[in-house]
Amino acid sequence: MLTELQRAKFVKHFNIRDTDDDGYVTQEDYRKFSENIAKLLEWDPDHQKRVQIDAIHAGVWQFFWEPADHDQDGRVSLEDHLAMMDMMIEHSKDPQVLEQSRKHSEVLFNTFDFNGSGEISAKEYRQFFSAAGVTTEWTDMVFEKLDINGNGKISLDEFVLLHQQFFSSNDPESPGNWFYGPIA
Ligand SMILES: [Ca+2]
Ligand SMILES: [Ca+2]
Ligand SMILES: [Ca+2]
Numbered sequence: 001m002l003t004e005l006q007r008a009k010f011v012k013h014f015n016i017r018d019t020d021d022d023g024y025v026t027q028e029d030y031r032k033f034s035e036n037i038a039k040l041l042e043w044d045p046d047h048q049k050r051v052q053i054d055a056i057h058a059g060v061w062q063f064f065w066e067p068a069d070h071d072q073d074g075r076v077s078l079e080d081h082l083a084m085m086d087m088m089i090e091h092s093k094d095p096q097v098l099e100q101s102r103k104h105s106e107v108l109f110n111t112f113d114f115n116g117s118g119e120i121s122a123k124e125y126r127q128f129f130s131a132a133g134v135t136t137e138w139t140d141m142v143f144e145k146l147d148i149n150g151n152g153k154i155s156l157d158e159f160v161l162l163h164q165q166f167f168s169s170n171d172p173e174s175p176g177n178w179f180y181g182p183i184a
Contacts, residue, residue: 002086003170008183010085013166014078016132016180024075025065030057037131041114053111063104085167092168105163109156119153129181138182145175 002010015021019029019036034054037043043050068076068084091097112120112128125146126139148158165176177183 002082002089005170005172005177005183006085006089007082009166009177009180010082011078012180012183014081016129016134019133021133024077025081026075027057027061030061032133033057033131036133037114037127040127040131049114049116056107056111059107060104089168101164101167102160105160106156108163109159112154112159119155120159121153125154134181142178142182145178148175 014025017025017029019032034050034057037053038045038047038050065076068080070080088097092101109120110116112124114124114127122140122143125143126136129136129139143154146154146158146162148161149155154162162176162179165171165174166179169176171177
């Protein structure tokens with residue numbers, strides 16, 4: 001059973017990935033995100049970073065969303081997602097699952113590091129949510145919490161830890177809880 005905190009986080013994550021707000025996460029949502037970020041950063045369709053992000057998204061779909069898509073109609077409902085997360089939480093301490101999600105986070109880092117500097121800036125963090133079609137007035141405040149060592153950037157190590165906290169922590173004090181925005 002998911003706790004209230006976990007549920008609130010996963011609803012948040014779901015809504016952020018449902019770029020077109022139709023109540024389902026689909027590959028179309030990722031395509032739309034990619035289009036939005038390209039527009040925001042003025043990338044050509046064959047821009048190297050865009051090609052990389054699209055390839056990562058294809059993997060994320062396969063690894064993370066497709067297994068939740070019970071009836072295999074290509075769309076994941078909130079209910080499907082929460083059921084999947086419940087199962088993942090149950091296994092979150094298995095060494096194999098830990099290793100897999102670490103690898104997953106390392107790859108995902110690149111979908112925030114738009115300029116390829118090896119770090120995520122507050123600006124990139126804001127751009128991500130802007131491309132995801134959500135309001136961004138909270139991002140600077142949250143970024144400060146996420147920047148654990150306070151150097152103004154999110155490093156890969158910080159990102160991996162934050163993501164791990166987001167997906168499995170049940171401690172209300174974990175900064176990673178805030179990764180996909182303030183939890184109502
Ligand atoms: Ca959608
Ligand atoms: Ca960067
Ligand atoms: Ca930092």
